[in-house]
Amino acid sequence: MSVQLSVLDTAPIWQGQRPADALHDSVRLAVEADSLGLHRYWVAEHHNAPFIASCAPPVLIAAIAARTSRIRVGSGGVMLPNHAPLVVAEQFGTLESLHPGRIDLGVGRAPGTDPTTAAALHRRPGAEFEPLVEELSDLLLRGAGGEVMGDISGATIQAVPASGSRPSLWVLGASPASGELAGRLGVPFAYAYHVRPVGVVESIAAYRESFRPTAWSAEPWAALSASAIVADTQAEAEHLAGPTRVVVAELLRGRRNGPNLPPAEAASYRFDPREKLAVTQHLRTHLIGDLATVRDQVAELIATTGCQEILALTLIQDHAARTASYRLLDEAVSAPVKA
Secondary structure, three states: OOOEEEEEEOOEOEOOOOHHHHHHHHHHHHHHHHHHOOOEEEEOOOOOOOOEOOOOHHHHHHHHHHHOOOOEEEEEEEEHHHOOHHHHHHHHHHHHHHOOOOEEEEEEOOOOOOHHHHHHOOOOOOOOHHHHHHHHHHHHHHHHOOOOEEOOOOOEEOOHHHOOOOOEEEEEEOOHHHHHHHHHHOOOEEEOOOOOHHHHHHHHHHHHHHOOOOOOOOOOOEEEEEEEEEOOOHHHHHHHOHHHHHHHHHHHHOOOOOOEOOHHHHOOOOOOHHHHHHHHHHHHHOEEEOHHHHHHHHHHHHHHHOOOEEEEEOOOOOHHHHHHHHHHHHHHHHOOOOO
16 A cells, blocks of 8 residues: 655744744655655644644645645644634635645634633634534535635625635544544545544544545545654654653643753653653653654554554754654555455
């Protein structure tokens, strides 16, 4: 089975770096991913996080798409309850009009931030995800045919840039309910394995069982996101994974107040024994190691989940090492899957 490799990016901000530097790093990495022949490049939506610069996916997607020529570019994802579906349809219809055949619109239900910031976004309390996705899908499908949707007052509504220029719609999630929704809507499904690895098998199975062909997709397509760091040696990969360990520890403590630490500083970070055990257990589902080690990890992940695509999230400060990690990971994913 041929499995695609893609990039999931949060535009990480490193200690001593400006958010602008992180955004330029993302564009630079996307250009590298394009030249490596990777399948797609997705950016996430987060807010009020001093360690992440990816706050406005449509804007960053526009910059990346303008600098690349082949790779698909999109959102992983837009947190739909934070936005009006009509605005999202207009934004991504515009992107697809400017870069036809290359734009993905992945949508999720999480806030992408803390409750206080979610309130500042005017996120609708109790808003149900499914009706929002259905409204967005309807706007995009009707716009593609030049049709319009009437509201209760009889006025006509159309996501004008989406007329004849429809991005690829995806549902993102981390539960069987999300997989089942993606299947019923007949859209591709991306499982957030890097966030919640425990439910991946059940969620992808629910997606495949509920899938029905639609104008969006004739067949099911299941992807998963995974944290990955690959290097020439196991020792180098473990060193590069130091900042990831610190991130996990801080999340377990319930606080993340600053930019990501460089590997040298992360190496001296003090973990208490309970923290060290929890971090070690958490990283068991990350793809970390040399080529041979990660090749085996990838083969097992593909065989277990039946995924058709891996969206790799790589937290590495050095640009050359980050690019090399994707190059090596591409080799691992391209290797024959174990029987």
